[in-house]
Amino acid sequence: MALPAQDERTVPAVVLKDLDRQPLEQTLDAMKNLIDHHGHVVVVCSDAVPSGVERRLHTVRSLLESDRIALFRPGLPPLGLAVLARQLRQLASCDLSPGVLASAGRLLTHYIHSGAVLASVARLDRVPVGLKAHARSWVPGSQFGVIAHPEPQLVRIGPDATLSGPDFGSWMLLAKGQLQSDWVGSTLAPAWNALGLREADLPAESATWWGTGKLIEFCTYLADLPVLYQLVTSVRQGVCHWCGIDVIGDRCVFCSATPPVPREPDTHRVSP
Incomplete structure (x- = not known):
């Protein structure tokens, strides 16, 4: 998930490896050092990682008794999540407070379109799959275009196959697995008016997320830092x-508190 820097200002990522297998003391020390050095930590985690990873993260946060650790686990496919993590790294170089930066993750997910080209949808459980698509998965040479976010879509790739994409200018990122296809670059990117096409390594969790290693994962995203910054700062804070930290939205990403429900004014009836 640690994609190469988008520009010279992009903050380096810290990769937390083997969280569910290393000694707890080691994880605690690593997280404490990050907090001591940076002040606040935003952990971006895929929902395709083993459940032990999430448990370990919550354990660490609880043992450290810290409200300076934000655990962010959106339902994006792995490549889209990697792009989101890089966008937060870009914004980390700006004058945003920790709460606004962490809250920006939820905002920016709405501007990421994530999908894949799959050789089979027989084990795909992230997107609704009809019986016909399941049956066609067993036909040799079949390929499917799938959108998982923001709205599920699935088509069998053919001459007239189309997928709805973003209605704003965006770049496209491509990560190739064990599948040969040029459909994304030759058909989908032009149809979506992509500003450009870049390639990256396939994330380790992609095969698990999509239910097959025979895939090509793709996503579109906003690449320019000034655009990202303007988007985030234009939202009411x-x-x-x-905990008193600045936030965007109705839930604090650090302490998970939501705004209190407004109390209705008491009404007292006075008897004549």
């Missing part, structure tokens, strides 16, 4: 009533 608030203050978490619990």
Whole structure:
């Protein structure tokens, strides 16, 4: 998930490896050092990683008794999540407060279109798959175009196959697995008016997420830092009533508090 830097200002990523297999003390020390050095930590985690990883992250946060660790696990496919993590790394070089930066992750997910070309959808459980598509998965040479985010879509790739894409200018990123196809570059990218096409390594969790290693994963995203910054700063900011940190949206990403429900004014009936 640690994609190469988009520009010279992009903050380097810290990769937390083998969280569910290394000694707890080692994970605690690593996280404590990150907090001591940076002040706040935003952990971006795929929902395709083993459940032990998420448990370990919650354990570490609890043992450190810290409200300076934000655990962010959106339902994006692995490549889209890697792009989102890089966007947050880009924004980390700007004058955004930790709460606004962490909250920006939820905002930016709405501008990422994530999908894949698959040789089979027989084991795909992230997107609704009809009986016909399941049956066609067993036909040799079949390929499917799938969108998982923002809205599920699935088509069997053919001359008239189309997928709905973003209605704004965006770049496209491509990560090739064990599948040969030029459909994304030759057909989908032009149909979506992509500003350009770049390639990256396939994330380790992609085969698990999509249910097959015979895939080509892709996503579109906003690449320019000024655009990202303007998008985030144009949204109304608030203050978490619990921990006092600046936030975007209705839930604090550090302490998970939501705004208190407004109390209705008491009404007293006076008897004549």
